[in-house]
Amino acid sequence: MDLGEGLRKALAKLTGAAIMDEKAVKEFIKELQRILISNDVNVKLVFELSKRIEEKTLKEKPLPGVSPKEHAVRVVYDELTNMMGERHEPRLEKQRILLLGLFGSGKTTSVAKLAKFYQSKGLKSGVICCDTFRPAAFEQLQQLSERNGIPFYGEKGGTDATRIIRNGLERLKDNDVIILDSSGRSAFDTDLQRELKLISQNFEPNERFLVISADIGQVAGKQAAEFNASVPLTGVLITKMDGSGKGGGALSAVAATGAKVAFIGTGEKIPDIETFDSKKYVGRLLGFPDLETLISKMDTIVKEENIKPEELLEEKFTIKTFYEQLKATKKMGPLKSVFGMLGMADMPKEMLEQSEEKLKTYEVIINSMTPAEREDASLLKKSRSRQERIAKGAGVKPEDVRRLLSEFEKMEKMMGMFKRDRGFRKKMEKMMKGGGLKMPGAG
Ligand SMILES: Nc1nc2c(ncn2[C@@H]2O[C@H](COP(=O)(O)OP(=O)(O)OP(=O)(O)O)[C@@H](O)[C@H]2O)c(=O)[nH]1
Ligand SMILES: [Mg+2]
Numbered sequence: 075m076d077l078g079e080g081l082r083k084a085l086a087k088l089t090g091a092a093i094m095d096e097k098a099v100k101e102f103i104k105e106l107q108r109i110l111i112s113n114d115v116n117v118k119l120v121f122e123l124s125k126r127i128e129e130k131t132l133k134e135k136p137l138p139g140v141s142p143k144e145h146a147v148r149v150v151y152d153e154l155t156n157m158m159g160e161r162h163e164p165r166l167e168k169q170r171i172l173l174l175g176l177f178g179s180g181k182t183t184s185v186a187k188l189a190k191f192y193q194s195k196g197l198k199s200g201v202i203c204c205d206t207f208r209p210a211a212f213e214q215l216q217q218l219s220e221r222n223g224i225p226f227y228g229e230k231g232g233t234d235a236t237r238i239i240r241n242g243l244e245r246l247k248d249n250d251v252i253i254l255d256s257s258g259r260s261a262f263d264t265d266l267q268r269e270l271k272l273i274s275q276n277f278e279p280n281e282r283f284l285v286i287s288a289d290i291g292q293v294a295g296k297q298a299a300e301f302n303a304s305v306p307l308t309g310v311l312i313t314k315m316d317g318s319g320k321g322g323g324a325l326s327a328v329a330a331t332g333a334k335v336a337f338i339g340t341g342e343k344i345p346d347i348e349t350f351d352s353k354k355y356v357g358r359l360l361g362f363p364d365l366e367t368l369i370s371k372m373d374t375i376v377k378e379e380n381i382k383p384e385e386l387l388e389e390k391f392t393i394k395t396f397y398e399q400l401k402a403t404k405k406m407g408p409l410k411s412v413f414g415m416l417g418m419a420d421m422p423k424e425m426l427e428q429s430e431e432k433l434k435t436y437e438v439i440i441n442s443m444t445p446a447e448r449e450d451a452s453l454l455k456k457s458r459s460r461q462e463r464i465a466k467g468a469g470v471k472p473e474d475v476r477r478l479l480s481e482f483e484k485m486e487k488m489m490g491m492f493k494r495d496r497g498f499r500k501k502m503e504k505m506m507k508g509g510g511l512k513m514p515g516a517g
Contacts, residue, residue: 075358076113076270076319077109077319077321077322078358078359078360079108080105080109080112080113081106081109081150081154081359081360081363082359082360083277084102084105084106084109084237085102085147085150085360086481087101087102087105088101088102088143088146089143089146094142094143094146096132099131099132099146100128101477102146102498103124103127103292106124106125106127106150106200106257107120107121110123110124110322113319113320113322113323114291114292114319114320114322114323114324115211115292115322115323115326115327116156116295116305116323116326116327116330119157119326119327119330123153123154123157127149127150127153127262128154130149130153131145131146131149134149134231137245146359147360150360151356151357151360154356154359154360155352155353155356156333156352156401157224157326157329157330158322158325158326158329158352158355159188159217159326159328159329159335159336159350159352160329160352161349161350161351161352162309162334162335162336162337162349162350162351163349164191164192164195164336164337165280165281166192166195166196166197167197167250168251168322169250169251169252169280169281170251170252170253170277170278170279170280170281171179171188171252171253171254171279171280171281171282171283172253172256172273172274172277172279172281172282172283173188173253173254173255173256173283173285173311174256174270174282174283174285174301174305175258175284175285175286176258176259176261176262176297176303177258177259177260178258178287178411179191179258179285179286179287179313180287180311180313180314180339181205181256181285182205182211182214182215182218182255183311183313183339183340183342184285184311184337184339184347185215185218185223185253185254185255186201186215186219186224186344187216187339187344187345187346188251188253188337188347189219189222189224189251189253190222190224190344190345190347191337192250192251192253193223193348197250197251197253198225198248198249198251199224199225199249199250199251199253200224200225200226200246200249200251200252200253200280201215201219201224201225201226201227201236201238201252201253201254201255202226202227202228202242202243202246202252202253202254202255202371203215203216203226203227203228203229203238203255204228204235204239204242204254204255204256204257204273204277205255205256205257205258206232206233206234206235206238206257206269207257207258207259208257208258209231211255211257212228212229212230212231212232213230215223215228215255216228218344225246225249225375227241227242227245227246228242229241235269235273235276236247236272236276239254239273239276239277240276242254243369245276248399254273254277254279255256256269256270256273257269258440261362262297262300262301262474267304267305270304270305271304271305274305279335280308281308281309281484282305282306282307282308282309282498283307283308283309283310283311283337284297284301284302284307284309284310284311284333285310285311285313286298286310286311286312286324287312287313287314287318287326288312288313288314288315288317288318288320288321288324288325288338289314289317289318289320289324290320290324291318291320291323291324291327292320292323292324292326293327294310294312294323294324294325294327294328295327295328295330295331296327298310298327298328298331298333298505299331299333302331302333307333307335308336309333309334309335309336310328310333310334310335310336311335311336311337311338312324312325312335312337312338312339312350313338313339314326314339315338315339315340316339316340316341316346321338322359325338325352325355329352334488335350336349337349337350338350338355340345364488377456390448391485391486392448392450393440393443393447393448393451393482394440394448394449395450396481396482396485396486397436397437397440399485400433401433402499413501435468435470435474436478438468438469438470439464439465439468439470439474439475439478440478441468442463442465442467442468443464447460447464451479451482451483454475454479455479455483458472461475461476461479
């Protein structure tokens with residue numbers, strides 16, 4: 075079971091118990107330990123954490139106005155947050171950043187992601203390829219940079235790191251932020267150590283970020299300590315937080331070494347990077363809405379797709395709005411995380427998977443509908459002959475048309491829920507101001 079799902083279930087059980095007595099708390103603690111350990115969090119950390127949670131839940135008096143159950147949720151939230159490290163505040167100023175790490179950890183991708191990140195903060199940012207080890211490294215970063223409008227310097231086939239850095243710094247001197255991609259190895263060895271020392275001396279980085287893939291779990295702690303001993307790190311960037319069930323293990327292990335998790339990678343695409351904030355991370359795991367991230371993400375997409383926010387919540391939900399939304403949500407990345415951010419973690423699976431192919435099929439189906447049908451889906455629901463006509467026109471099976479309709483209906487229901495919720499937007503605004511953030515299952 076994934077970490078978030080496990081935690082949410084265990085908490086819901088605790089807060090749903092008729093009385094939250096010692097027995098219920100002890101049961102919860104056992105469950106919590108099982109979930110954390112199976113997600114590769116270090117056993118010692120888990121026992122320390124669960125002991126504190128047990129003590130605080132049973133012995134501490136809740137603040138006035140806070141129910142024992144709310145208190146318990148708060149304790150769990152605080153303890154998990156502490157275990158996962160602190161919040162990173164990136165310096166938004168002129169600087170040089172070195173990314174280092176083992177093979178395939180995500181260095182090159184993260185170099186481009188970071189350049190875009192700093193560009194989005196208004197800083198001119200360029201990148202240097204100083205991976206002199208892997209032959210295709212130059213092309214990979216060059217292409218990523220070209221596609222994303224990032225100034226790039228590299229020397230194809232070049233092996234002289236000192237020279238590459240000198241030339242690169244000269245060529246990119248108009249940039250505020252310069253990020254350097256270094257070569258990996260299959261393990262940390264003296265060869266890599268020597269190379270990184272040389273790069274450090276010539277590049278004089280302000281930040282030295284170790285890039286680690288989340289899928290190595292708690293081994294991340296050992297790795298961070300090992301690198302740190304010879305190349306003093308200023309932070310760690312954990313990639314593949316999206317695909318790995320071991321993200322929590324990696325984060326907590328790195329935090330336990332005292333190294334700081336600076337950024338996390340949450341997907342293969344360039345925008346999939348976040349400054350690390352343990353509160354946000356744990357909040358999302360527990361299913362509390364992370365509205366700041368959601369809203370800023372929505373804002374960008376709404377701008378890109380030219381969607382008017384009112385339209386998303388307009389009175390009438392039509393096939394047209396449905397399709398616009400599917401497209402937008404696909405852009406937002408796995409819908410799962412978006413709904414997780416809204417505190418509605420467990421959506422029907424088929425709605426979470428918006429493949430390119432499926433969207434294409436939907437597009438041709440929708441194109442075969444008459445304007446009236448697009449406005450009023452009830453015309454279609456009742457009429458098999460209309461469904462068949464559309465299928466024929468679109469060159470698909472009638473089942474495909476019905477599948478679209480059934481998804482439309484599900485989404486329509488959800489939108490209805492939002493609206494009945496005394497204005498979804500109002501709720502979001504209220505939550506953002508910090509008031510009224512009700513924890514699921516608590517109370
Ligand atoms: N899902 C996911 N994939 C990622 C993420 N970051 C990187 N990847 C993928 O991981 C693979 C390796 O990434 P690279 O950036 O080439 O890794 P590297 O550390 O530069 O590798 P070497 O140069 O060979 O040492 C690529 O397929 C990336 O798309 C992430 O945050 N999430
Ligand atoms: Mg690379």
